[in-house]
Amino acid sequence: MKRTKLDIAILYTLAVIIVAAAASPFLWVIFTSLKSSEQIYDASQIIPDYITMDNFKQVLFRSNFIRYFLNSTYISLIVTSVCMLTAVSAAYGFCRYRIFGSLQMKLGILFTKMFPGVLLSIPYYVIMKKIGLIDSHLGLIIINCSFALPFAVWNMCTFFTQIPWEIEESALIDGCSRFQSFIRVIFPIAKPGISATSLYCFLMSWDEFMYANTFINTTLKKTIQVGIRDYVGEYSTEWGPLMASVVLSLIPVMIFFVMVQENLVGGLSAGAVKG
Numbered sequence: 001m002k003r004t005k006l007d008i009a010i011l012y013t014l015a016v017i018i019v020a021a022a023a024s025p026f027l028w029v030i031f032t033s034l035k036s037s038e039q040i041y042d043a044s045q046i047i048p049d050y051i052t053m054d055n056f057k058q059v060l061f062r063s064n065f066i067r068y069f070l071n072s073t074y075i076s077l078i079v080t081s082v083c084m085l086t087a088v089s090a091a092y093g094f095c096r097y098r099i100f101g102s103l104q105m106k107l108g109i110l111f112t113k114m115f116p117g118v119l120l121s122i123p124y125y126v127i128m129k130k131i132g133l134i135d136s137h138l139g140l141i142i143i144n145c146s147f148a149l150p151f152a153v154w155n156m157c158t159f160f161t162q163i164p165w166e167i168e169e170s171a172l173i174d175g176c177s178r179f180q181s182f183i184r185v186i187f188p189i190a191k192p193g194i195s196a197t198s199l200y201c202f203l204m205s206w207d208e209f210m211y212a213n214t215f216i217n218t219t220l221k222k223t224i225q226v227g228i229r230d231y232v233g234e235y236s237t238e239w240g241p242l243m244a245s246v247v248l249s250l251i252p253v254m255i256f257f258v259m260v261q262e263n264l265v266g267g268l269s270a271g272a273v274k275g
Helices: 005-033 054-061 065-096 102-114 117-130 137-160 166-173 178-189 191-207 210-215 224-231 239-249 251-263
Strands: none
Touching: 005 239, 054 065, 054 239, 065 102, 065 137, 065 191, 065 224, 065 239, 065 251, 102 137, 117 137, 117 210, 137 191, 137 210, 166 178, 178 191, 191 224, 191 251, 210 224, 224 239, 239 251
């Protein structure tokens, strides 16, 4: 059915409203980070009359923010790498081979996602204390992997089941080994699923707060989400530096998204098999 000009106008209007509603919190954070203290507490100045970089200077040069930033980057990259290596291998095995009890194994993996993180905090704390991983980044890496890995395995299984395996069989007939066929044929087709799953793993680890706040005691070992809370005091909040640190914390997420966004479109394997 052909849309009228009125229908198109309504759709564009709704789209603008939705985009404005989604973008307004981010714009407010950016504007606040560029304001002086006087402007922040002036309700009439939504958009700053003049821009100051004092908040960013305070965050970068007069605090431990860079150390927190590096800690979170280190933890998130390791968690993403470990989860993707394990999830891709497990999903490929579940989907490509006949494994006895594979369905039960996958249901067991999914079952672990039924427990909320706060419920597992005390058992995790007891375990980590007994093995000496309290106040260590290795403990956080293990915990973050335990939460990200079940979703990563199931998401990759869902994607691998959509790949026509005749492509791999053709590569095997042409002389490729199993590993070569996976790297040269399956991996390029699976890039959309791998990109989406790796983005989830990175975001989950980057945004994690509860366990990092509970298990890390040393100041220089804090992650960025815990470090940002330093600007929230008992009686006052430093809104300028707080918003500046939030803006800076978004940079790795944006960079990671830009790196994988070209592969976030599925369906690359559509039509790859000749009928």
